[in-house]
Amino acid sequence: MKIIAVTIKNTVRRSDVICRSGGEEFAAILPATDQPGIHRVAEKIRAAVCELDLTDIIDDYPLSVTIGVSDLGDHDMTNAMKRADKALYQAKEKGRNRVDSLFSQNDTVDNALLI
Numbered sequence: 623m624k625i626i627a628v629t630i631k632n633t634v635r636r637s638d639v640i641c642r643s644g645g646e647e648f649a650a651i652l653p654a655t656d657q658p659g660i661h662r663v664a665e666k667i668r669a670a671v672c673e674l675d676l677t678d679i680i681d682d683y684p685l686s687v688t689i690g691v692s693d694l695g696d697h698d699m700t701n702a703m704k705r706a707d708k709a710l711y712q713a714k715e716k717g718r719n720r721v722d723s724l725f726s727q728n729d730t731v732d733n734a735l736l737i
């Protein structure tokens with residue numbers, strides 16, 4: 623998991639906050655990032671992790687990354703986590719190695735959350 627964490631950290635801006643949110647899950651908070659930007663970041667992370675060559679390190683290869691995206695439009699972190707988690711679940715249902723999103727009703731999304 624450490625190499626994944628380092629890869630994510632090296633892929634995003636220094637102002638983005640990455641943390642471990644579960645056994646095989648990370649959460650990222652992306653300040654001042656709009657909806658197209660959020661999808662750009664999620665794809666960057668997905669691609670960077672897919673490009674890792676870990677054949678010598680892990681059995682469960684190739685790796686896939688599934689990402690749920692939400693926003694902090696309603697300034698409620700608990701709700702944002704719930705939305706991102708639901709988006710993650712939807713993405714996994716659709717076949718993994720993909721990005722899905724669930725946004726609040728706020729049109730002016732400018733702070734994002736990824737899981």
Ligand SMILES: Nc1nc2c(ncn2[C@@H]2O[C@H](COP(=O)(O)OP(=O)(O)OP(=O)(O)O)[C@@H](O)[C@H]2O)c(=O)[nH]1
Binds near residue numbers: 634638656662
């Ligand atoms: N928070 C965040 N947003 C990003 C990042 N990379 C891209 N974006 C968003 O996606 C938009 C367009 O992406 P790019 O043109 O590929 O951005 P970039 O110049 O490679 O990345 P930046 O220099 O971080 O803006 C940017 O304006 C941001 O909103 C990132 O690492 N972190």
